[in-house]
Amino acid sequence: METFLFLFEMLGTIAFAASGAVLGVRKGLDVFGVCFLGLTTACGGGMVRDVLLGNTPPAAFQNPTASAVAVVTSLIMFLSGVRHLLMGNQRRYDLFMLLMDSAGLGIFTVMGVRVVWNCVEAPSLYLLVFVGVLTGVGGGLLRDVMAGDMPYIFVKHIYACASLVGAVICGVLRQPAGEMTAMLAGAAAVFAIRCLSAHYRWNLPHPNA
């Protein structure tokens, strides 16, 4: 379980850091800016969550592993080969961002749910979902606001909605199926919903539609 959680968190960190770093590269930031944006995206959601739950100082402060992984990931995104691969082709860039961002969203959503399990006794489903969604979308929100973009959450197909569904699945499955299965199922659901919605261009109703 320990190992699973560690690997799971690293995967989410790498995915979110990559999405932040690639956005930074696209915005023409220098190497430090790219790392900073990668780091913020990867650690931002968790920090917001810890502060809101009163778990201060946040986990990211006490343990440099996730930060180090995020910085190394950002540096790799900055390498000229990787840059050319992703920037030369709009479709490839969009696909990469979709996959990374969706993986991060799914993993951090269920990690948020898990933190509530750990620090609140008999939490309501409302609390689980609230904290899960916030942890999931927080990093991407910070990334987009700092980079001066309209947040993904407002413009992309089914975004926070996917996180919400994943948090509910994770919350509901814990009792019957165990923590690990619940987390994997929740994260997989988020990832699948995001990819399907992007592929089939599902959209929630728009005012102009």
Add this chain to the structure above:
Amino acid sequence: METFLFLFEMLGTIAFAASGAVLGVRKGLDVFGVCFLGLTTACGGGMVRDVLLGNTPPAAFQNPTASAVAVVTSLIMFLSGVRHLLMGNQRRYDLFMLLMDSAGLGIFTVMGVRVVWNCVEAPSLYLLVFVGVLTGVGGGLLRDVMAGDMPYIFVKHIYACASLVGAVICGVLRQPAGEMTAMLAGAAAVFAIRCLSAHYRWNLPHPNA
């Protein structure tokens, strides 16, 4: 008093949620984005305040009523009848935003003052005003930054100033007039100042003036 506080908070929540949702509709967000922006505007100021005062987890996490009210309000704003009513006419849109935002500003300012009364003994007027203004302007600030607009607080006639005056009135009146009167007077003052300043186009000195 209990009932009064509850109704008062609901009124503020509805007003701020409506202002956030209508801005979301104007920006062309989908239904989830509109709800999310409404929710953030309504709960944002209180969450910032609770985090700063160390009251974690914030009240919004423990009690879903305000969140539910904010989401329902946002959904109503999204209904096509309401949308056409507000979007078809710039003056009507501006008036609606002014009324909703001013009501929310007034109510949340005095709610912020009240939280300090409750959790700090013999607070200074400075602390009362600081927290009151922060609670009042916090939600709108988050709304505008996330929607990519220049915050209201920077461009509108007498905005934070109104909140400041209301917080002072509320803080000063408590001793002689009682909590409820002080809160009503403070909120009414904010609302009145905002509306009068918009109507008579009062402005604070501008650099270019």
Add this chain to the structure above:
Amino acid sequence: METFLFLFEMLGTIAFAASGAVLGVRKGLDVFGVCFLGLTTACGGGMVRDVLLGNTPPAAFQNPTASAVAVVTSLIMFLSGVRHLLMGNQRRYDLFMLLMDSAGLGIFTVMGVRVVWNCVEAPSLYLLVFVGVLTGVGGGLLRDVMAGDMPYIFVKHIYACASLVGAVICGVLRQPAGEMTAMLAGAAAVFAIRCLSAHYRWNLPHPNA
């Protein structure tokens, strides 16, 4: 030591408040907006730090001195003489912003390091640097995001990097040289690196370079 810390903090507050206020003037904000942006820049980094470390309510709430200094500084920046001096000439404006922002960055970085010394026993260098950089860059980041600009940290020569070097110097020098010397050396290093990098147009590698 007490006096030194007080003067040091005031100097940082004035510098950051001036940078925020001048940006506000340039954006055409009214007098309250200018003060609010000055106040946010001066107190923002420290508030973010205190919240993250769980030192709530933040120091800025309990002691109005720094806030008062920030507001007075902002008002001075708003005076028409000062405004014309700075706005009439792009080079003078850039130089002023560079000096103020760099002084604030240096001072708040080492103040952040100092807070960790005070409230954590035997802190790791990682924690010192993390909190130092966050305190240093936090105020400017809030300033730029609220004013709708791309944050300085992303576009300017060697910004967070300077803060990082200063935090390391400050953290390493404490044992051999004493707190005061360490703080002065750290702040001076940040200031020097920023000015040198601006003058010689040092840049970290850019993707397009």
